[in-house]
Amino acid sequence: MGTTTLFKPTKIQRQALSLLKGGTKHILLFGGSRSGKTTVLVMALIYRALRFAGSRHLICRLRAKDARSSVLRETLLPWLTNTIGNQNYTYLVHENMITLFNGSEIWIGGLGDREQADKILGHEYNTIYFNEISQLSYAAVTTAYSRLAMRVPGCRNLFLYDCNPGSPLHWAYKIFIRKKTFLTGEPLEKPELYASMILNPEDNKEHLPEDYISDILDALPEKQRARFRDGAWVKAEGVIYEKFDETMILKPGELPETFDRLSAGQDFGLNITNVKIGRLGEIIYVIADYGAYNMTTQSFNDELTARGWFGLGPDGLGFPVYCDPAGGERIQEITGGIKANNSVESGIDYINAKIERGQFFVSAKCTGVLSEIWDYCRDEAGEIVKVNDHFMDALRYAVFSDVQQGVVVL
Ligand SMILES: Nc1ncnc2c1ncn2[C@@H]1O[C@H](COP(=O)(O)OP(=O)(O)O)[C@@H](O)[C@H]1O
Ligand SMILES: [Mg+2]
16 A cells, blocks of 8 residues: 555544444434544544445435535545555546445435435445434435445444534424424434434644634634534524524414315425414414425326325315416426415515514424425525425425415405
8 A cells, every 4th residue: 555644533533433432323423513424434434434345335415516526526536545555545536436445335426416316325235424404304314324224244334424503493493402202302212322412613723724724713703613613513504584482383282273275385306395374363383284205196196196285275175275386287286286485585575574574484293394495595695505404395395385466464
């Protein structure tokens, strides 16, 4: 082998590595930016690939191009070169895959890209590392779960995760920090399989530019500083539904039993979602939601049907399901499907007005809506961040199309 540099973990990275050696199956490293999360997880994955010849490992995040730039080029390839040397691995660019001299493979890809989803989910792995999970839907991550099925003697298969913290309503917070089952809110059946650790930039000072914390992180606006310097799970900066608060989340028994009107919103895509609402007087109740990943429209509609989704509205008729107008032919595959109004800004303004007047409530059962509502935000330029917004779109179609159709007056 050529010249090699040993990986010297920081103190906190050593603790993370010992956590990995314990008996847990799901390990989340969260915290501020540039705290060494990705580096230590990539190193762990490299160790595993070296130790178990012929094993297979996956690194995925939302976008393949981000996986390639931030994980592959900045971390994985440099550390492979450092530790085993260039001559001992091959990067097959078109395959998004690296083979090591011992026959092990490391795959890299984006769960948000359709061509990639089928390809990366077409294999079995010994490690699946979800990078920056604040951007990933629960449905996407759990769909990938079944692929952790490769068998290599002696190798205990693992799920690894990392992220800058999202909101305290994000699915990862609920599972890893509150130790609750995401969909039901019940305590986790086997909490011992889930572990998390916080790593902050302060812990990685030795590898950061002198002024990174003092000049860059300290100078961030409050909420960003809490997330990116201190690793706190707080509402994002620039949250669109800023005034939504926990008092607007209702337990199932607290919702009315009948409504003046029902409607639903349907979003299409790799993450396919439906949100159902009821109106009673001026008040909007978000009563149910359902989302899936990499499912055909037909199967999704069958699943909704099986869940008794399309019961009749108060007038004895089926209710409208307002669909993403870009859905084309898919709209006809949805029971009651019609084109939604997609005036994004007016829809958001309408929902915000409802929230401010205390006329907007969400059932605690609506885990998809809740998981996104405090992370749905604008960037510095005021543009909506199009990440983790699948339920937010469906919600807006459900709420605002009725208004636009004149069924409900403003
Ligand atoms: N043990 C280490 N040895 C050398 N450099 C490290 C080590 N851990 C982290 N770094 C460097 O610190 C910076 C931030 O690490 P990274 O893993 O990308 O942080 P995060 O994923 O938490 O944002 C990167 O430049 C990385 O190369
Ligand atoms: Mg990282």
